[in-house]
Amino acid sequence: MEPMQLVTLATLWSENSSTSQPFNPSESPDSTEWTMIQTIIPPYVFTLSLLGLLFNSFVLGVFVAHKDRLTIAEIYLSNLALADFILLCGLPFWAMNILNEFNWPYGDALCKIVNSIIIINFYTSIYTLVMISIDRYLALVKTMKARWLRRTRYAKVMCIMLWILGLLLSMPTMVHRKVMFIEEHGVTACILDYTNDSSWKLAHQILMNLAGFVFPVLVIVFSSGNIIKALAQRTESLGFHDTNDTKATVLVYAVTLLFLFCWSPFQVFTLLDILCDVKVLDETEWSHTLDIGGQVSVYLAFLNSTLNPLLYVFSGQYFRKKVSAIYRRTRYQRRGSDMTTYQRSFVSTYINRTEQIKPVVIF
Structure with missing residues (x-):
């Protein structure tokens, strides 16, 4: 299969395009770029999935x-770890699809299920990050006023609502994802088919941009900014530098920067694709950039699911205490199970002799 055909299919298979995308053989991109994508992305995705899982x-x-x-x-x-775990379970299908030259061998049902699961957990992960930011905001900025809101029961209900929200926002993928034979490319690909109504593609992309990035970023930046401001005021009023406040400030910065670093490129290319659809940008000039950039940015975005545990959990002292407590308990249980028969016999004999001696002494 020619490089141009593979690059075009790469875009067809992403979440930001449809079968209505133009195909112009006279504008063949550099085959080196496609060779790099075909060589690097599958091992990268497999490694990302393994480490993230x-x-x-x-x-x-x-x-x-x-x-x-x-x-x-x-x-x-x-909830974030569960969403990231399920999302990463679907990524190897994408890698195998690239290795198979975009021939989808898993059937129409898995085409819909795998990609819908990825989108559901995409939204669930992002909005779980939003809820973590809001919870930190309530805990550090509105400590007394919002105490009644910070209850475990409400948090569990909110997690269920986030999964329902992710299910609703993934409906365009569930409806339009299907396995189709693309005659001009000679492959049977799992694609988003918007040929009957191209307005669905535009609505889907706007939804990804606004609900999947702009709104979450605004909430996270607002929460982070107020948290940092509150910590600075607390340090100034107390008159000394609190180490815990410093760690919290650094963590807030890290949360925001990681989110922006991983997801901004993907959302920028989604916005460029929208501008091409509404004829603001020339689609012919931008098609090659969208082909390559869309592929690279979407896999960079999934890096967030692998790094989330390191950033949100492993840096927390309470989580480390839980790990230490589990390790000590496991070690204690192993010691008890490894006690030899001679040791058990010795301990039992010692206890029995002690019980026999006690009446004699008393008498």
Whole structure:
């Protein structure tokens, strides 16, 4: 298959395009660029999925194994880990699709299920980050006024609502994802088919831009800015530098920067695609940039799901205490199970002799 055909299909398979995209063989992109994508992306996706699944499963395992009741922050963190875990489960299908030259071998049902699951967890992950930011805002800025809002029961209900929201926002993918034979490319691909109504594509992209990025970023930036301001005022009023406040400030900065770093390129290319659809930009001039940039940016965005456990959980001292407590408990249980028969016999004999001596002494 020619490089131009593969690049065009790469865009067809992404969430920002449809089968109505033009195909002009006279404008063939550099084959080196496609060779790099075909060589780098599949191993990158497999590595990303493996590490992300290990990190997020470890986080979920710690929360399940620890006996204490989960706090509000831990409820959101476990929901984030679950969403990232499920999202990463679908990425190997994308890698295999590229290796198979965009021939989808898994059937129409998996085409819809895999991609819908990815979009559901895409929205659930982002809005869980929003809820974590809001919870920090309530805890550090509105400490007394919002105490009644910060209850574990409300946090669990909110997590369920986030999954329902993700399900609703993924409806365009569920409806329009299908396996189709593309005659001009000679492949059977899993694509978004907007040929009957191209306005659905525009609505889907605007939804991805606004609901999937602009609104969450505004909330996260607002919460982060107020948290940093409150911590600075607290330091100034107390007259000394609190180490815990410094760690909280750094963590807030890290949360915002990681989110923007991973998702901004994808959303920028989505916006450019929208501008091409509404004829603000010349689609012919931008088609090559959107082909390559769309592929690279979408896989950069998924890096966020792998780094979330490191940023939100492993940097927290309470999580480390939970891991330490589980390790000590496991080690204690292992010691008890490793006790030899001779040791058990010795201890039993010592106890029995002690019980026999006691009546004699008393008498």
